[in-house]
Amino acid sequence: MEFFWYVVLMGILAVYLVLDGYDFGAGIIHLFFADTEKDKKAITNAIGPFWDANEVWLIAAGGVLFFAFPTLYASSFSGFYLPLIMILWLLIFRAIGLEMRGQVHNHMWESIWDKAFGIASLLLALFFGIALGNIVRGVNLGMVQNGVSTQEAHYFFLPLWNPTFSPQANELGIIDWFTLFLGIVSVVALTIHGANWIIYKTNSALNPKLKKVVFALNIVLLILVCISLQVWHFIEPKPFHNFVENPILWFFPILTFVGILGLFKVRSFKKDGHGFLFSTLFLVGGFASTAVSIFPNVLPSTNKVNPSLTIYNTAAHEYGLNAGLSWFFIALFLVIIYFIIQYRVFSGKMDDIGYGEH
Amino acid sequence: MEEMLFYDRMQFAFTITFHYLFPQLTMGLSLIIVYFKWKYLKTKDEQYNHATHFWMKIFALNFAMGVVTGIPMEFQFGTNWAKFSELTGGIIGQTLAMEGMFSFFLESSFLGIFLFGEKLLGHKWHFVTGLLIMIGSWASGFLIIATHSWMQNPVGYEILENGKFVLNNFQALFLNPWLWPSYLHNQAASLVTSSFVVAGIGAFYILSKKNVSFGKLFLKTGVIFGLISSIFVAVPTGDLLAKNVVKYQPVTFAGMEGIFHTEKKGSEIVLIGQPDVKDKKLDNKIAVPNILSFLTYGNWNQEIKGLDQFEEDLHPTNISGLYYAYHIMVGLGTVFIGLMVFSLFQLIRGKLFETKWLLWSLMFMMPFPYIANTTGWYTAELGRQPWLVYNLLRTASGASPTVSSGNTLFTLLGFIGLYLLLGMLFLLLVGKIINKGPHNVELSTEKI
Numbered sequence: 001m002e003f004f005w006y007v008v009l010m011g012i013l014a015v016y017l018v019l020d021g022y023d024f025g026a027g028i029i030h031l032f033f034a035d036t037e038k039d040k041k042a043i044t045n046a047i048g049p050f051w052d053a054n055e056v057w058l059i060a061a062g063g064v065l066f067f068a069f070p071t072l073y074a075s076s077f078s079g080f081y082l083p084l085i086m087i088l089w090l091l092i093f094r095a096i097g098l099e100m101r102g103q104v105h106n107h108m109w110e111s112i113w114d115k116a117f118g119i120a121s122l123l124l125a126l127f128f129g130i131a132l133g134n135i136v137r138g139v140n141l142g143m144v145q146n147g148v149s150t151q152e153a154h155y156f157f158l159p160l161w162n163p164t165f166s167p168q169a170n171e172l173g174i175i176d177w178f179t180l181f182l183g184i185v186s187v188v189a190l191t192i193h194g195a196n197w198i199i200y201k202t203n204s205a206l207n208p209k210l211k212k213v214v215f216a217l218n219i220v221l222l223i224l225v226c227i228s229l230q231v232w233h234f235i236e237p238k239p240f241h242n243f244v245e246n247p248i249l250w251f252f253p254i255l256t257f258v259g260i261l262g263l264f265k266v267r268s269f270k271k272d273g274h275g276f277l278f279s280t281l282f283l284v285g286g287f288a289s290t291a292v293s294i295f296p297n298v299l300p301s302t303n304k305v306n307p308s309l310t311i312y313n314t315a316a317h318e319y320g321l322n323a324g325l326s327w328f329f330i331a332l333f334l335v336i337i338y339f340i341i342q343y344r345v346f347s348g349k350m351d352d353i354g355y356g357e358h
Numbered sequence: 359m360e361e362m363l364f365y366d367r368m369q370f371a372f373t374i375t376f377h378y379l380f381p382q383l384t385m386g387l388s389l390i391i392v393y394f395k396w397k398y399l400k401t402k403d404e405q406y407n408h409a410t411h412f413w414m415k416i417f418a419l420n421f422a423m424g425v426v427t428g429i430p431m432e433f434q435f436g437t438n439w440a441k442f443s444e445l446t447g448g449i450i451g452q453t454l455a456m457e458g459m460f461s462f463f464l465e466s467s468f469l470g471i472f473l474f475g476e477k478l479l480g481h482k483w484h485f486v487t488g489l490l491i492m493i494g495s496w497a498s499g500f501l502i503i504a505t506h507s508w509m510q511n512p513v514g515y516e517i518l519e520n521g522k523f524v525l526n527n528f529q530a531l532f533l534n535p536w537l538w539p540s541y542l543h544n545q546a547a548s549l550v551t552s553s554f555v556v557a558g559i560g561a562f563y564i565l566s567k568k569n570v571s572f573g574k575l576f577l578k579t580g581v582i583f584g585l586i587s588s589i590f591v592a593v594p595t596g597d598l599l600a601k602n603v604v605k606y607q608p609v610t611f612a613g614m615e616g617i618f619h620t621e622k623k624g625s626e627i628v629l630i631g632q633p634d635v636k637d638k639k640l641d642n643k644i645a646v647p648n649i650l651s652f653l654t655y656g657n658w659n660q661e662i663k664g665l666d667q668f669e670e671d672l673h674p675t676n677i678s679g680l681y682y683a684y685h686i687m688v689g690l691g692t693v694f695i696g697l698m699v700f701s702l703f704q705l706i707r708g709k710l711f712e713t714k715w716l717l718w719s720l721m722f723m724m725p726f727p728y729i730a731n732t733t734g735w736y737t738a739e740l741g742r743q744p745w746l747v748y749n750l751l752r753t754a755s756g757a758s759p760t761v762s763s764g765n766t767l768f769t770l771l772g773f774i775g776l777y778l779l780l781g782m783l784f785l786l787l788v789g790k791i792i793n794k795g796p797h798n799v800e801l802s803t804e805k806i
Contacts, residue, residue: 077440
């Protein structure tokens, strides 16, 4: 039963990554590549009707984590206190940036909210990558000092950084060179993903330029992914043990590479949606491969005193997990229906919806 | 430790108080919007459709504010109340997860369609999407209050040796005797807020001689919904809820009513007075003898337990705050009923739109249902103290063990600054919509 809810949780997070990921990417494109008012409008039209529903997947993930793995929820949310609250603030800035700009027709007003939207999106992409890095690297559970736990075995607290920025230091921080590296991977990958979404959903004049951006960034991404395979060994001595034991799991890394290699053909795709499809493959494959590489851990311990948090030692009691099944499938069924309706209503190109204009 | 707990509590109180300014309007308003759309379908009178569009705009703005301030609430259980989340997550996580899956997806998927899809869907389906949004928001309220009710009156659980609460009866969460009176009371109170806002904007339009025909429609609708909901808040729901408090949390009841000493021959009801907790008495008291016993038990001489019957460490932590919150809520509730009864009387006599002082009163009454809703929630939350889970888990044992007070103060200050900005933007935009008026509201529907 723990495994079932783990798959559900990872599934919801993957959907969140794919959906809100394109919003963040679109925000980054908006910040760096949208020069004209028309470009900016095209971008807000392409994500306007969706971002709110996309964000709900994060809330759903939070809810499932809370109820199925309460110990993990409690431990990680309090331990990563500062970055999580900052993510909340950034999500608020992203939302108001997007919604405010069209409310008043004034150049200064618009440029303030454009920046708020763009910078918040960039930082969100960076922070989510850093968050993933922290989970892979692990934390000092129980806050062990000199071989003795100073807190209960599953609690910890991390400052934003430590002076050495090293993932192997005794005093860890949220931001070190390893987590920052994953943050950058996340920014690059989501920028590509966002560009693909804009190409898919609009006929804007920006699209030819975006195809070039995708191609160039894809080269960067491929290099980063190759480096990350080397870097991974620093953090996790046996990153592939799960794949070796269950060769079927190689499916996920293969997915990642299919996605990234497919994107090199971005300039000759017949349909505008294909690029988005490939970046989705990359994101899902990369995310799943990462999860598999540390499974069944969900938050590794960096000390030898306290055990890592796993899906088994953080899960709620059996009765509650079973009771959750009674409503989960009904809810999932409904969610899929809403999703289909929503994407039907707003299918095709969205250049003319005039999102947020008043 | 004390300081840490203080900031944790302040941050939750501040963020939830600000957050709930928005859902309390949207839950009730969704019903009124559905009513306007339904009237339009029946009468084909364009005015009703304009009214629908106008209130949808206000709704959408409030809804967005509710969403962005709502996500921090779900996160804060883990960030600031980790111990509480760890121990009870298997139970309250259940209802919170259901809220996300059942309500938020429904609302967020259909709000965009409701706002942008009228032409595309036709009026009947537009009405249906409105109804779905209403169901979503009311379901959300239900699941939150199911969570709240479990904290007030825990049911369907057992406690393991390691102190964890585990669920052993899923249905019990929804059959909790605390749940239904609280839910209906809260939804009626939400409808009070939205009725007063609708009536108040109506009065504003009439007084300022702008959009007068809409002013009359809003005022009439607001008064009718307002009267029904104001009464329903008090009887039966408020009454049932108070009886629950007497039954399950007698010490809370004593604190709310300001009863320091047990009166053997029946308790008086305190209308006004300032509690002096140290000397256990009320200053400047105005009270009516024996009424409280009658209201509570239907018996003029029934004894009601005072605070002196309970150990001090079981007393509500902030007795004065609890007492004031409760009295402000009840006092305002009484004023609402009086005002709405008289307004309906004038409406029937055909004089409502000409009674200037009444229009002014209705307009200036707009903020007060917000105050009543907020103090109502303060009554519930302060009344539960010093417990997080009533009688089982103390608030002091629920906070995150590793987050220092300096970090919490940092984020509290950040939230205050950010919400101040949000509040100003909200007022600016809502003012713009009201100023533009219902005639000029154009939804982006034509463009799609």
